[in-house]
Amino acid sequence: MDITFLLQLIINGLVVGSIYALVATGFVIIYKASSALNLAQGEFLMVGAYICLNLLSKYNLPFWQAILITFAFSAILGILIERLILRPLIGSHLISVIMVTLGLSSILKALVQLAYGTDTIPFPEVFPSAPVQIGPIPVSQGYLYAIGCVTILVTVLTMFFKYSKTGVAMRATASSQQVALTMGISVKKMFAISWAISAIVSAVGGILLGTIRGGIDMSLSFMGLKVLPVVILGGLDSILGAIVGGVIIGVLENLSGGYVDPLVGGGAKEVAPYIALILILMFKPYGLFGKKKIERV
Amino acid sequence: MLTISNAEVIYNRVILVLKGLSLHVPEGKIVALLGANGAGKSTTLKAISGLLKSEEGEVSAGSIDFMGERINNLDPEDIVRKGIFQVMEGRRVFEDLTIDENLTVGGHTRKDSAGFKRDKELVYDYFPRLRERRNQLSGFLSGGEQQMLAIGRALMARPRLMLLDEPSLGIAPLLVQEIFQLIKKINTEEKTTILLVEQNANIAFSICDYAYIMEGGRVAMSGTTEQMKSNNDVKEFYLGMGEGKEKKSYRELKSYKRRKRWL
Structure with a gap:
């Protein structure tokens, strides 16, 4: 095996992994704020990508305008879903919340299918595609832009949660809703904001995936499932965990795709993250960075 | 400033906890609410601050008036904005936030950023121990320091009425003294009216102007500190x-x- 092949796999892994990290961050934000597992995260990503595509190719908007409108749309979608579907469920069992998001994912998928069909639609080229030579290996510029975008976005999010008043209030809400209430924080508003942020972040993931792959189809929504091993590995309530977990799963997936697939005749790439998930749950059930909590029932 | 008359509180639509409670907190004073476990002291505070809602409780009869305005069953965030701030029992700091961030959250409802900064310094002046550790996670503070943080956090909201729920709970006696002196100081210097719930009557009498004793969801007795002590x-x-x-x-x-x- 030559080293170029390995590096190539690792770089691919990093790119895909950074997008996993992004979507996982969205997942973690919702879980932290409202302890709801959002199984429709992948659909948020898909909807974002389709909306952006629509704006770009149908209305020929410049890229940045399309992005802004997509963000606004995603935010509204997130808020609406929280308001109309999740809020009435506050206080009900976790299982019902999970089932509702599962149903939601089917509905969103069906709506996108209705509107755009099931064929792969080419995504306009946003970033220049000519590869750049890094050391011995050529790397597509789109990859570099993608990693750049993810880094910027994650940094912005980290700053937001660290320094802004709303961000700190959201963390306080995650820490204890009741005490947050006594501070005059509107917990409902914090939930809504977290859903909006999460939807926006996922939409970015969708747009990046679209540009990298050159086309989008329904398979984008599988990203939502890929995110599960990521957050389980990183710890459900840790943004840092989501990022590290995303990168690890991305690289792991590509490595097993490159080295194990030829031996077993394919499929290892898809299975590897879930094997990892099972192993992690066996040995480190709270993930790498997750908070251990003793629950008294 | 705060008047409760004949308030009844029911949890889960069944359990009657406050059975016609009446009390009055005059502006600028420290009023203590004493009583044994289960007398309804904390419930009284939660009825005032609106926290009952999150615990399936409601004020089913009577009235709670603050500055001449009915505040029964308002949302807690609105009550904080009206100037009532509750420091819950058991300190309840945000353990995975730093001390400084805890104070920031305390001032969540503030709009004036200059006053916000000034008050942060003021809190650190009151509690110098907190300044030393402002960037540490508050979960690592001792019980007494967490109580200071909880009071400081309340001060950040510039409340007109502060509700303190058992600030002496689980804290070393010497620190209790210090904390109660600081409560008195906040009362005189910041003109913050205080309604104090305590089990430790001795320490409460050392700073309060007026006291109520609760039993079984009602006021059993009340009077000025001197009357009560004798x-x-x-x-x-x-x-x-x-x-x-x-x-x-x-x-x-x-x-x-x-x-x-x-x-």
């Missing part, structure tokens, strides 16, 4: 200064039960 029943049941020096027999224990029923 009352024989209060002396015996709350200050541990019974008249007889010798150990009491079981028969007298029964009389204790009888005498304790004031109403």
Whole structure:
């Protein structure tokens, strides 16, 4: 095996992994704020990508305008879903919340299918595609832009949660809703904001995936499932965990795709993250960075 | 400033906890609310601050008025904006936030950023220990320091009325003294009215102007601190200064039960 092949796999892994990290961050934000597992995260990503595509190719908007409108749309979608579907469920069992998001994912998928069909639609080229030579290996510029975008976005999010008043209030809400209430924080508003942020972040993931792959189809929504091993590995309530977990799963997936697939005749790439998930749950059930909590029932 | 009249609180639509409670907190004073476990002290505070809602409780009768305005069953965030801030029992700092961030959250409802910064410094002046550790996670503070943080966090909201729920709970006696002196200081210097719930009557009497004693969801007795301190029943049941020096027999224990029923 030559080293170029390995590096190539690792770089691919990093790119895909950074997008996993992004979507996982969205997942973690919702879980932290409202302890709801959002199984429709992948659909948020898909909807974002389709909306952006629509704006770009149908209305020929410049890229940045399309992005802004997509963000606004995603935010509204997130808020609406929280308001109309999740809020009435506050206080009900976790299982019902999970089932509702599962149903939601089917509905969103069906709506996108209705509107755009099931064929792969080419995504306009946003970033220049000519590869750049890094050391011995050529790397597509789109990859570099993608990693750049993810880094910027994650940094912005980290700053937001660290320094802004709303961000700190959201963390306080995650820490204890009741005490947050006594501070005059509107917990409902914090939930809504977290859903909006999460939807926006996922939409970015969708747009990046679209540009990298050159086309989008329904398979984008599988990203939502890929995110599960990521957050389980990183710890459900840790943004840092989501990022590290995303990168690890991305690289792991590509490595097993490159080295194990030829031996077993394919499929290892898809299975590897879930094997990892099972192993992690066996040995480190709270993930790498997750908070251990003793629950008294 | 705050007047509760004939308030009833029901949890889960079944359990009647406050059975017609009336009390009055005059502006600028410290009022103590004393009583045994389960008397309804914390419920009273939660009824005022609106926290009952998150616990399936509601004020089902009577009224709670703050500055001449009815605040029964308002949302807690609106009540904070009106100037009432509750420091919950057991400190309840945000453990995975730093001390500085805890204070930031306390001032969540503030709009004036200059005053916000000034008050942060003010809090650090009141509690210098907190300044030393401003960037540490508050979960690592000692119990007494967490209580200071909880009070400082309340101060950040510039409340007109501060509700303190058992600030002495689980804290070393020396620190309790220090904390109560600081509460008094906040009351005089910042003109913050304080409603203090305590089990430790001694320490409460050291700073309060007026006291209520609650039993079984009602006010059993009330008076100025001087009146309360000289009352024989209060002396015996709350200050541990019974008249007889010798150990009491079981028969007298029964009389204790009888005498304790004031109403």
